[in-house]
Amino acid sequence: MQIKTKIEHKYHIVLLYSGGLDSILSAKILFEQGISVLGVKFMHPFFHGIQTFEEKFYYEKQIGINILELPTDNKYIKTIIEPQYGYGSQANPCIDCKIYFLRKGWELAQQISAVAIATGEVPGQRPFSQRSDAIKLIEKRSRTVDRIIRPLSGKLFPQSKAERDGIVNSEKLYSISGRSRAIQLKLAKKFGVTRFESIAGGCILTDPGYAKRFLEAREHNEINIETTQLLKIGRHIRINGKRVVVGRNQKENEILENSFSTGKFFLINPERKGPVVLVDGSAEDKTVIKAAEILARYTNRECIDTFEVRINAPTGVTKIIIPNTANPIWVDKLLIKI
Numbered sequence: 098m099q100i101k102t103k104i105e106h107k108y109h110i111v112l113l114y115s116g117g118l119d120s121i122l123s124a125k126i127l128f129e130q131g132i133s134v135l136g137v138k139f140m141h142p143f144f145h146g147i148q149t150f151e152e153k154f155y156y157e158k159q160i161g162i163n164i165l166e167l168p169t170d171n172k173y174i175k176t177i178i179e180p181q182y183g184y185g186s187q188a189n190p191c192i193d194c195k196i197y198f199l200r201k202g203w204e205l206a207q208q209i210s211a212v213a214i215a216t217g218e219v220p221g222q223r224p225f226s227q228r229s230d231a232i233k234l235i236e237k238r239s240r241t242v243d244r245i246i247r248p249l250s251g252k253l254f255p256q257s258k259a260e261r262d263g264i265v266n267s268e269k270l271y272s273i274s275g276r277s278r279a280i281q282l283k284l285a286k287k288f289g290v291t292r293f294e295s296i297a298g299g300c301i302l303t304d305p306g307y308a309k310r311f312l313e314a315r316e317h318n319e320i321n322i323e324t325t326q327l328l329k330i331g332r333h334i335r336i337n338g339k340r341v342v343v344g345r346n347q348k349e350n351e352i353l354e355n356s357f358s359t360g361k362f363f364l365i366n367p368e369r370k371g372p373v374v375l376v377d378g379s380a381e382d383k384t385v386i387k388a389a390e391i392l393a394r395y396t397n398r399e400c401i402d403t404f405e406v407r408i409n410a411p412t413g414v415t416k417i418i419i420p421n422t423a424n425p426i427w428v429d430k431l432l433i434k435i
């Protein structure tokens with residue numbers, strides 16, 4: 098990965114920063130020891146939300162460290178689609194994902210002459226990637242053996258080089274393990290941390306609803322950056338093998354229209370009654386007609402004789418009229434909702 102941002106060689110440690118409470122506390126614990134920390138946040142597409150510049154500034158100020166946001170590359174997406182070590186309870190390939198982040202983070206640390214890479218890891222918190230065999234595997238594959246500092250749980254691990262060299266005081270690290278957050282919440286109080294993105298960071302791959310959609314899309318070889326975002330919104334239906342997405346509210350309709358309609362069939366009622374519907378750009382006519390019926394299904398059509406649907410196709414604009422006698426109840430009964 099080519100780091101374009103010029104980073105000064107003034108940091109002792111690079112911290113993998115997720116925005117969750119554990120990584121914020123880890124920064125605070127190191128900071129308390131007078132260690133200069135650069136937080137690195139990988140901007141992967143599976144965050145629950147979108148962090149604005151103002152929020153980044155707020156967190157930097159609250160934590161007291163600089164945060165460098167780095168993009169993930171295609172190799173990361175490939176890792177998520179075909180993880181060597183499989184998925185956790187949902188679509189979260191945590192072992193492969195951590196190997197990727199640690200390896201990239203440590204490469205950056207070496208470039209700026211930092212001596213270690215820190216994580217907010219707490220053993221036993223996530224059974225899939227925090228078993229001792231998984232931890233050892235992750236260290237080995239990411240080439241970070243002896244280089245990881247774990248501020249929240251360091252006392253449970255053998256000392257790393259930076260601790261033996263006296264750069265990090267092991268006595269001031271913690272020995273937290275397990276899924277309870279009680280100690281972290283006490284520490285948050287101690288350090289005056291009042292706001293964090295989510296208690297454990299916000300990875301949507303651990304969300305059962307998103308995971309189901311993701312794995313279904315993966316089966317159809319549809320995963321790319323755009324799909325990972327599209328899967329976050331709307332009602333998804335598969336017809337004749339093609340994805341149909343229906344906005345569930347005004348905000349989703351706007352996002353579908355403004356961010357995802359290029360290259361797809363974009364269906365609306367000209368009077369803007371009902372939702373926005375998107376259909377894969379390679380769909381056949383019969384699929385698009387079904388999608389128009391779906392649009393009618395999700396529209397209140399009382400007192401209307403006919404219902405018009407305008408179709409912006411990748412090749413031009415057309416329209417179809419759906420008689421109000423049509424009862425596309427099949428949408429509910431026959432389709433596989435994903």
Ligand code: SF4
Pocket residue numbers: 143189190191192194195300301302303
């Ligand atoms: S929870 Fe998500 S971001 Fe975190 S390691 Fe697992 S897959 Fe990666």
